[in-house]
Amino acid sequence: MVSAAGSLTEPQVLAHTKRRLFPANADDGYVVADTQFAAERWLANESIDPDVTETLAPFNHVRVGSGYPDLVGVRVLDDDLLAVDRLGDEPPLVAVEAKGYTDGGGVDVERGIVQAHDRLGEANAVYAAAPAGAISQSARTLARELNVGVLGVDASGGVEPVEVPRLVGNRTTTETDAIRFQASAQGVADKSFSLNHPKNYLAYPLAVYHPDETERILSERVVRAVDGARTGAAFLDLVDERPDRVRLTPLGKEVVRFAHREYGSVDTALQTFDEWKRSRKRFADLSPKWGMLTRRVVYAYPATQLLVEELQQLHEDGVSEPTLPQVVEYLHQLHPSFAVELFARGDEAVRSRLLDADGELRRDELTDGAVYHSPTVFQLKAMLYHAGILTSRGAEPSNLTPETDVWALREPLG
Template identity: 65%
Template sequence: MSSSAVSLSEPHVLARTKEALFPEDGASDTYAVVDTQFAKNEWLSGQPLDQRIRDRLSPFNHVRLGGGYPDLVGVRNLDNDFLAVERFGDEPPLIVIEAKGYDSKEDGVPTEKGITQAYDRLAEANVAYLAAPAKTITQTDRTLARELNVGVLGVSEAGTVTPIERPRVVGNRTTSDATAIRFQASAQGVADKSFSLNHPKNYLGYALSCYADRETAELQAEHVVGEVDGSRQGAAFLGLIHERNGRTELTTLGQEVVRFAKSNYGTVEAALREFENWKRSRKRFIDDEPLWGQLARRIVYDYKATTLLVSMLQELHEIGNSRPTLVDLVTYLHGTHSTFAVELFIKGDEDVRSRVLDEEGELQTSELADGTVYHSPTVFQLKAMLYHAGIVTERGKEPNKLDPTEDIWALRELV
């Protein structure tokens, strides 16, 4: 087999395409996952897949869109070179990619099949592409792609990616799997640094510090918590603040925190002084400070992941499991919202995803007994905030201290 065939096998084509369309440049509102079939150690017979390629493809998940599972699903504002129009609506588009490459026989690349597969995904995506070795793309392929509004990306032996046909961005219907990827790409998606503090008062306080006249970081450190960056990031994830024109501003939800403070304390500054009494407190917030606790409950409940978790815990109660363990919850959630379950609870590390999901995307429940496979922001910080807001019965724990078979996720008030 020639070296060009190996370098342009399907995983290599997809890795190069992901690098081109989803570069690691720190852009906001961007996220992408690659199908679990690419997590295998060997793609072509006798040719181990380079770990660098697997790292480029990571994280893995099995996301259903249309009639199947795209090779890549992601959200990002693409460079104009890749689109026939610059933008459709305010949100970045949901993008799907079907990759095709040389197989071990090096006889042909099923480009036409890739185009029709990509077209099938357009029912639930905004943009769809075929990515394939540039030399294999024919004029017939290009004509078919134009008719179906599928983009075509040619990958050279040197690894460069060239847009050969540029698609239009279209509207679509929303499914739970598509919503999960959009959620991860948003400012509220679960990432390793989404929540670093486990008390909602730190994020409420940041909204007040942001509004007050003095410098935000000084006020936050003086009255609320010294970890200013963590509280700022958590406030953004809870939707209390956002960036606009290079400035941090309160959202409508953040403004409601300010209104609440003024209504109960007269001034924001007076409310901030009250926060000093809660430093290092381990008491449940909603019991210790009922008014602020109810406000925290409203804000934490407004967080998209909370509403999903509460509905799943209620469903588990209705089928006879009122005190589900973490393993019970993730297993049940995966059965009904598989993409959300993985993105919300399981670390994005290539090694972890490969253990928890097999090549067909099936959940390996035995791996769920290992606490280290879980996202700390969900099982520790988010759960702690749900506890303080009076939603669940127990606090969260750090993954290295977690026994998922004993960690209880139960609603404090069942319906």
Template identity: 60%
Template sequence: MASATPLSEPMVLAHTKDHLFSDLAASNTYAVVDTQFAVEEWLSGRPIPSPVRERLAPFNHVELGSGFPDLVGVCSPGPELLAVERFGERPPLIAVEAKGDTDAETADVERGIIQAYDRLHQANAAYVTAPAETVSQTDRALARELNVGVLGVDSDGTVTPLEVPRVVGNRTSGDANAIRFQATAHGVAGKSFGLNHPKNYLGYPLALCHPDDTATVFSKHVIDAVEGARRGAAFLGLIEERPSGVVLTSLGEEVIRFALRRYESITAALASFEAWNGSRRRFCECAPEWGSLTRRVVWEYPATKLLVTELQTMHDDGFTTPSLVDLVEWLHITYPTFTVELFLRGTEDVRRRVLDVNGDLRSTALKEGDVFHSPTVFQLKAILYHAGILTDRGAEPHRLEPANDVWKLREPLDRTS
């Protein structure tokens, strides 16, 4: 029986996303909706209101199994959503297929269950979500048999778990890894690098180990932007933020050892940072040893390895001085999900301007600087410049000319020599 108030697929999905990913600011949490929903009208000319699209954003075209789920993300669901008490250190990767009412028929829940089951090849849990009144007992029985969760959505936005799935292990695809990357402290969504000199991040572990107040010591010797430095140090894996407080990681401890081998104390090491304030010189040139340490640290950042590998491949293929547009178009062929998440801002407007409904790039939009994610094209690029990896420093999006923004390895390998 159809609901008295028909629920379209975009609206079903918006309510479901709000319920499953209620706190996107939480650690290890991130979600994207398929690009087919980044349109102004749905099916038979039904408009998707702008507020609904904003709830659905960001958009990306993520391949799991043999298709593209409507919603995919990482989170720690409440106990009412999963038939498990614990799911290990890593929150599960969740795929959702949405079904809604159309002018001609009610939601095809059975088809959604089959689609969700296919996603379990690479997701840890899968759901079908649909208007509550369209879910039959036969649908629920099939879902139980296939270990697919069923979420019933009411017209007022209430989401009720009708069948609860078990978490399963699986092999992980590149697209799934890209979403997991965004959900970790190493991702670039929402909060990330805010400072463009690596000394500001290397100095934070030293200040943390100093016997005096961390913020006071850091402000005195390094920079006043303590919060930005702490956040960047976490993104680079130098520190870990726990409920009990901030602690050093093994990589952060190595920064301390590095400093103590060269200075008589933590205080002396921090004092050396004062000479670099305001310097425009490349860090690896004005402080070679610290520059080498920077290179070691940023190499642990997952995006660095991908960028260096692909820039070398581009060099081998004759793209010796690629622009930002060249790089993004190149990366998108092999790593589409990762490329979108790393380079493009996550707003509804940007993703809709740059990606079509199939997740393909609109190349003309890439020539507009404001579509790019500042922490990547400005801060991360500047860090790679100071580490001696890239030839050019970064630029803020409002000053960026993507077609002329050079992404070139400072020391490319010549395969023919």
């Protein structure tokens, strides 16, 4: 796509910037572009190149500070993009405002800098990205005064830091938590709980602690899908996956202590797991003590806490058996970014169907099971069922009828 001015438009600038800050081959971090960039057109007489749209996906409408940045994500940035060393152990939350040539041929770089500065209340680093030739000395001076990074983008897609920001230590409880969550080891983006029963994940720290080889003992006693068990155990913060080994977390060590207390050894506990193979009974009923431990583990998963709190509120509001579309619509009113990241598939086609340019839900789309994220509506829901939290199991999106899929608490209060 070439603009009327023959130069970079805002979507192009943003796409090049995303490639620089959040490269596709990086295995860390998470980033979304604002829903306005999922539109088919940008300038009056021009469409957005499908390649640009694909680069910018997934889309979400995330409030940061006083508004909605063009790009928001979490990742450890390259050293040349920052003025100081990294702040703390966690990767920074980054917000970007992009500016490109308009129909009139101008680029409002200063406005992008001021908009980026407004995001500093909740972001750790902010940038204004613009065509390199449009960045004036006065804009650079303003950016330095406001602690805003400036990225110069050229027509070939190169992105160079013109001004670099200092990291700030902001961390508040806002919609940005949804992006921090997705960037963590427990996020659901591009990953999945591939197994439906929590015993497969609880058994993994036992197998790690067992003196025999982890993969062999787990596949013999519990489940053959060892990789899926390890991934789910990491999501639930039972183990920490390192390049050279898998380490038990404090929560994983508690599972081992429980096994020692109840069975005398992890070997005996794993023998019991072997006896439960192919059982269809709710885990909390099959083994109440393991069920209580499962409840504790899944409650440590951030998405569980949010879901249970809001399902309780729905119950108090008189909706005791809410359907999946009702849950998502209700969550979107209160926690819009979380609702989208947790329930909606991340690909461009689904997000574009589900959200309009202002980030509002197209409610009719919620009746289509294909828009939902399997790790939430299938695997996570199944685990909440086995833990005794929900009344019904989950279902694969291909087999899901959202309007009859009930998300009800088994033991609501009041």
